[in-house]
Amino acid sequence: MAIAIMTSGGDCAGMNPAIKQFVDYCFSKDIKPYLIYDGLEGLIDGDIKLATYEDVAGIMHEGGTKIRSSRSKRFFEYKFREQAFNYLQQYNIDKIIILGGDGSFRALNQFHKDFGVNFVGIPATIDNDIFGTDYCLGVDTALNVIRQATDAVRDTSASFKRACVIETMGRDCGYLALVSAITCGAEICIIPELDYNLDAIGKRLKKELAEGRKYIVCIVAEGCSSDKCTSTNELVSWLEHDIGIETRATILGHVQRGGNPTVFDRLMASEFVTYAIERLMDNKNEDGGSVIIYKKSEFEFVSIDYVNSQKYEIRKDLLELAKRIVN
Ligand code: F6P
16 A cells, blocks of 8 residues: 655644654665655655655654745646646555645545545645634644743843833734733734723723833734734834833744644644544545544544534634633
8 A cells, every 4th residue: 555645835843753753664664755746746756755864764753845845826727736646646656645724635535536546635724714723733832932932032021111012923813922922921912803992901901011121021922913902013103102101013823833742742742643544544535535633632533524514613612711811
């Protein structure tokens, strides 16, 4: 049996531990492990290699993905998917494990419909925005990167009696900002999913400043750059002019996508991959494509249609925890 692994879309910490576990576990089960480089683009161009131990030696602690990633427009075209399939046939590969987001899963679902290639999707994105799963690989590491950066920015903000506005990634989803605001003790959290009242926040902050508060930490999701809510720049200007506190902005950007995977992400990577291989080995993937999800501390397989059926929503109890800092 041969199984290939690939990483697609935005990379995240945990992909390398997943690739390592994939190769090691395949060898232990007498399965040929193939690596597809450069995501869907590499699949189209036949950038495929039978893995050796050396390919994955010493990568457990590294962020990013050794087999690289891409976002592919070409894969939307049948002729390129057909080209990809022809390459896979040369290696007798008819099973793929793909780490990525729902766009990547949809791409392989179409590929399955075209040519019958079986696949399992592993949710891997720092955005944590895939419907059906409580956890996507890479989120814990990204949260720890944000935590470390916020702790550092708080130090200098306190020294200068300033406010800081820290913008996190997450595309349209405010999960990273929300959890960071709760766990870093922010005074303000602005995310698209949570109603907030700037007037009430302003009153609260002015009172606290009058009573001796020395600095203010605000965490804003990048999804707020749209019309939906107050953007980082607008918040900086509001803090300076309405609240009267000198303010600096830090847009964390791609630093959140890198860094050494945390223990949790290494463990989740191992579990996701092991179950995915077993699923493909046991031929349980009857309908050709599934996604492994992590729900209420258990792993489960669901259909692509299920994952695509609804928009991800942040848990209500988490949103509740931040109510205090949105008024
Ligand atoms: O989906 C992961 C993510 O990092 C988002 O949080 C962010 O909006 C986007 O990708 C950035 O994409 P790129 O790496 O193409 O700039």
